[in-house]
Amino acid sequence: MKIFLSKNKLIKFIQNEKDLGFVPTMGAIHRGHISLFKRSISQSKKTIVSIFINKQQFNRKSDFKKYPRVLKKDISVLKRLKVDYLYIPSNDQIYPRGPNKRINVGVFGKKLCGKFRPGYFEAVVDVIDRFIKIINPKRIYLGEKDMQQLKIIEHFIKKNYNNIKVIGCKTVRARNGIAYSSRNSLLSVAEKKIASKIYNFLDNKKNHLIDKKISFNDVKNKIFKLGAGKIDYIDLLDVNKLIKPYRQNIKYRIFIAYYLRTTRLIDNI
Ligand code: AMP
Numbered sequence: 001m002k003i004f005l006s007k008n009k010l011i012k013f014i015q016n017e018k019d020l021g022f023v024p025t026m027g028a029i030h031r032g033h034i035s036l037f038k039r040s041i042s043q044s045k046k047t048i049v050s051i052f053i054n055k056q057q058f059n060r061k062s063d064f065k066k067y068p069r070v071l072k073k074d075i076s077v078l079k080r081l082k083v084d085y086l087y088i089p090s091n092d093q094i095y096p097r098g099p100n101k102r103i104n105v106g107v108f109g110k111k112l113c114g115k116f117r118p119g120y121f122e123a124v125v126d127v128i129d130r131f132i133k134i135i136n137p138k139r140i141y142l143g144e145k146d147m148q149q150l151k152i153i154e155h156f157i158k159k160n161y162n163n164i165k166v167i168g169c170k171t172v173r174a175r176n177g178i179a180y181s182s183r184n185s186l187l188s189v190a191e192k193k194i195a196s197k198i199y200n201f202l203d204n205k206k207n208h209l210i211d212k213k214i215s216f217n218d219v220k221n222k223i224f225k226l227g228a229g230k231i232d233y234i235d236l237l238d239v240n241k242l243i244k245p246y247r248q249n250i251k252y253r254i255f256i257a258y259y260l261r262t263t264r265l266i267d268n269i
Contacts, residue, residue, distance in 0.1 A: 001079045003086045007093045007134055014085065014135065019045035022137035024128060027051040028068040028182035029077045032172040036141040037081050039169055048085040048135055049078060055091060056099050057123035063264075068185050087135070100126045108243050109152050112255055113266065116232040124149055125156050132161060140164060145171040145179050147239065147253065147268045155243045171268075177203065179267050191260040194227035201226065202254050202269050209236050210252055223258065232257035232264070 004010035014020065021044030023036045040047040051074060058064035071088070078086055105114065109121040128140075140157070142150045154166040171179050177199035178184065178192060187195065201222060208214040220231055234256045240247035253268040 020137040021047045021139045023049045023141045026053045029074045030180040032180035046084040050087045054127045186263045197226045229259040
């Protein structure tokens, strides 16, 4: 695996790659990420992974500071998986003249996480746009774990880059139901148990929510009882009606963002 810290060296080295699969990450590699790498490796001639903790998309300094950083371990995992290229840029390489303030993420970008983290999706789209300009990939691999992000980036790419395909990959979960996430390492054993209970509760009640046999209030109360500190949002939405053009078949997901102590977790079930 070839590791690049320099943007110019990377651009020069990959300029003739016409079949690149790109997996953007913030590091602290886990099984969810690995499923994306494997998908890219199976579909693309070469796979490039980026590790970049995008400061722009953090509202709170403390959240950015405590984000897990395990670069050495990440590199050994990526090498073992035979990823071709790893790009680890500095902030200055990505934002030589500061962030782009003119990104428009549309109505859906202001909902759910966009409502509770103002500017979040604008920053996510900005950084992806910057990576695309550097890497020029044929495919970008993103996880359904971050469904809102996936839909917003998909929409942005369809509008701005007609030759790049976005591949959405299923959420990978541990046996207890918790979706793998870099932030899980910030949870105590007891908190992981709570997260597992919340996932299983929601998974069981999904059809009742669809049939309106249970109210969101009852669901919220139960989640608090299970141990959640705060719920930013919980909603049942048709994934195919999130962003126009709408697709016909209905595909409901429960979207949730909640806190366990100071750790914010999101999921869609
Ligand atoms: P992150 O490093 O958290 O920015 O995630 C990088 C990519 O991995 C994003 O496209 C995420 O949606 C995806 N991802 C994160 N967790 C999972 C998971 N448990 N299953 C599938 N994809 C995931």
